[in-house]
Amino acid sequence: MRISTRREFLIASALSMGAFVVSTGLGGCGSDGSDSGVKVAFNHGVASGDPLHDRVILWTRVTPNSATDSLEVRFEVATDDTFKNLVRPAETATISAAHDYTLKVDFQNLQAGSTYFYRFTCNGVTSPVGRTKTLPQGALSQAKFAVFSCSNYPNGHFNAYSEAAKIADLDATIHTGDYIYEYGMFEKDGVTPAYATAHAAEYGRVLPSDNNTELLTLEDYRKRYALYHTDAGLQAIHAACPMIVVWDDHEIANDAYKTGAQNHDESEGSFSERKANALQAYFEWLPIRPYQEGNYETIYRSFTYGDLLSLHMLDTRIIGRDQQLSYADFPELM
Ligand SMILES: [Fe+2]
Structure with a gap:
């Protein structure tokens, strides 16, 4: 078109x-x-x-x-x-x-x-x-932001969101990524607690039974966003002021890059399909402006606060990163 x-x-x-x-x-x-x-x-x-x-x-x-x-x-x-x-x-x-x-x-x-x-x-x-x-626009002497990252539901409560929501004069909040985490409650052995889930039960933050495995499908990612959006602190911060978001890796899978992720293997199917599922759910559930028709991959954009500052939000994962070097590839450094 x-x-x-x-x-x-x-x-x-x-x-x-x-x-x-x-x-x-x-x-x-x-x-x-x-x-x-x-x-x-x-x-x-x-x-x-x-x-x-x-x-x-x-x-x-x-x-x-x-x-x-x-x-x-x-x-x-x-x-x-x-x-x-x-x-x-x-x-x-x-x-x-x-x-x-x-x-x-x-x-x-x-x-x-x-x-x-x-x-x-x-x-x-x-x-x-x-x-x-x-x-x-125009002359501006100050702007006030609350900045968040790494919001992991099973690892604790979102008190930071609740407290920031009490600040009356925020211009915006900025979420620099890991708005959700893709992990299930357990590793593939079904016994070992997955990353940062060991205390979920005592916190009352166990992942629900219909969404307690690692996210792969569109439905998986949608349900995880829905769960996070039931949190009172998360709802409070969103209702209080605009949020400017970019993703990191966990919105897709740990250590994601253009064509894969540390936390993705062939047994989990196509990475490109998983990535498409993750990014569609991201654009459905977060207040980000689509860049272009049908384009769920482009999120870099800028915001100008009068003559005071320009905020440049970057993608560092999906179109911005090749596969990372692994220490294991350089045994002499270990
Ligand atoms: Fe993180």
């Missing part, structure tokens, strides 16, 4: 990616968000991310209590948390099982350096309220 303008690209993205919707306020979405009768819940919170001067990604996930092909979700953005001052009338989007009932809206035509509140409604159920902020 030839795409000649940014607007055409954005519309093409919205059409092809299903759960990704571009909201410009320039036209209606063609639906009133009517109730389909399926009972739903917002069990995984709300999130925002990738703020620019005039737009931000808004995210949520709907849990239907019975099988359904699609659902209509209404979304609203306001300058106050009671939603008296809507930026524009509510709009609707369609979500489906094809993208695990996740929704991402690239909400546009916002003001720079401004705080907004957002929420979603589906079949009469309204989500928690999220707060977000666009990038400032």
Whole structure:
């Protein structure tokens, strides 16, 4: 498909990616968000991310209590948390099982350096309220971020998320990777605790029985993101301010590089298929703006905070790394 303008690209993205919707306020979405009768819940919170001067990604996930092909979700953005001052009338989007009932809206035509509140409604159920902020322009004396990495559910609680969520004036949070870990509860022998799982039971953080083996399939990765998104601290930090994410290795498999990973062998099937599964789930479950239609591999991008700083987010794994040298290949160094 030839795409000649940014607007055409954005519309093409919205059409092809299903759960990704571009909201410009320039036209209606063609639906009133009517109730389909399926009972739903917002069990995984709300999130925002990738703020620019005039737009931000808004995210949520709907849990239907019975099988359904699609659902209509209404979304609203306001300058106050009671939603008296809507930026524009509510709009609707369609979500489906094809993208695990996740929704991402690239909400546009916002003001720079401004705080907004957002929420979603589906079949009469309204989500928690999220707060977000666009990038400032012009003279800027300070910006405040909370930075995270290596968030391993079975290895403890996400207190760092909970505490950061209490900071009222964060511009954004930055997650530098390992937002999830791909390990199961046990090594392949079924007895030896897998990496950092030895104390999971005492923490009350045992992986659920339908997702306690190493992640390989799309369903595996989706379920792991769903589990992490049940954590109250994780939901609190996402609701508090926008998050800017990049992956490290564990979003795919330990020590991942372009064509493989330390924690992948032939008995686990094709690495390229595993990688595609992992990256699709990543784009479904995190508030990151897709780079290009159908492209789940490109995540390097930049954010400019007024005249103060430029934040350059890099990929160091999937398109940025050849297979690592192994010490075992150099016995004289051992
Ligand atoms: Fe890590």
